[in-house]
Amino acid sequence: MKLSLAAAIGLIALSTIEAVKVNPIPAPVTLQWGKSGPVKFDNNFRIVGPKNAILSKAISRTTKLIKKERWTPATWEEPIPVFKPFPTLSKRADEDEVEDEVEDKVVANTNGGGRVVRTINVEVANLNAELQAGVDETYTLDISSNGKGTIKAKTVWGALHGLTTLEQIVISDGRRGLHIEQPVKIADGPKFAHRGVMLDTARNFYPVKDILRQIDGLAWSKLNVFHWHITDNQS
Incomplete structure (x- = not known):
């Protein structure tokens, strides 16, 4: 047994x-x-x-x-x-x-x-x-x-x-x-030369820790462009 x-x-x-x-x-x-x-x-x-x-x-x-x-x-x-x-x-x-x-x-x-x-x-x-x-x-x-x-x-x-x-x-x-x-x-190696994400904090509030976490996520996914929309007329 x-x-x-x-x-x-x-x-x-x-x-x-x-x-x-x-x-x-x-x-x-x-x-x-x-x-x-x-x-x-x-x-x-x-x-x-x-x-x-x-x-x-x-x-x-x-x-x-x-x-x-x-x-x-x-x-x-x-x-x-x-x-x-x-x-x-x-x-x-x-x-x-x-x-x-x-x-x-x-x-x-x-x-x-x-x-x-x-x-x-x-x-x-x-x-x-x-x-x-x-x-x-x-x-x-x-x-x-x-x-x-x-x-x-x-x-x-x-x-x-x-x-x-x-x-x-x-x-x-x-x-x-x-x-x-x-x-x-x-x-x-990357399939595409441009691999990015845009984060719009002009119209949407994100705490700093969430922004930093997002950047970490981009790095882990091996992206290479962070487009940060910080300000515009509406904000």
């Missing part, structure tokens, strides 16, 4: 871990998840890049956000995990005992077998390109099974998108730690 129950719960737990539950938005041009298992992030991981005021501030924001939020996806990508049946009173004691054993195995699995990311290196070919129509915003993000992480871009603006993607795929491991669910290779 216990053996079959443990096996069932173990398979469920491992299948849940192996399934990728989160993908970056918008969908990258190319996205390749590995299959070797989770890659753990050191709690004191660093992001290192060339000297540039905009890039340095972005690196600081990304590092703080990942370490602070430690977020867990609220829903799953396909395939949807299969959960065990709701327990009956007669089986509860046996299942509690088995779950303790499974939990230890699951935690060991999520540790990634010693694969730990301690540094993400950001490489930018041109640090002086201005944010104008037609600027190159492409980037690649590669986190390998051995814990090596790199973001490469031709301009600072592409590197910013790479950092945003990193924020989206590093999640909580459920034990106060961080990991990505599988090694990953991403190559991405």
Whole structure:
């Protein structure tokens, strides 16, 4: 009884871990998840890049956000995990005992077998390109099974998108730690050069915190133009 129950719960737990539950938005041009298992992030991981005021501030924001939020996806990508049946009173004691054993195995699995990311290196070919129509915003993000992480871009603006993607795929491991669910290779770039939103505060009142939240949302969606309608004759 216990053996079959443990096996069932173990398979469920491992299948849940192996399934990728989160993908970056918008969908990258190319996205390749590995299959070797989770890659753990050191709690004191660093992001290192060339000297540039905009890039340095972005690196600081990304590092703080990942370490602070430690977020867990609220829903799953396909395939949807299969959960065990709701327990009956007669089986509860046996299942509690088995779950303790499974939990230890699951935690060991999520540790990634010693694969730990301690540094993400950001490489930018041109640090002086201005944010104008037609600027190159492409980037690649590669986190390998051995814990090596790199973001490469031709301009600072592409590197910013790479950092945003990193924020989206590093999640909580459920034990106060961080990991990505599988090694990953991403190559991405915008489909349209102009990607913007207009916010009309001339005719509509928005608290400052809501405006800032809107800007954060634009960044997470990798938009590049914020059209702020602040004043007109009516206001």
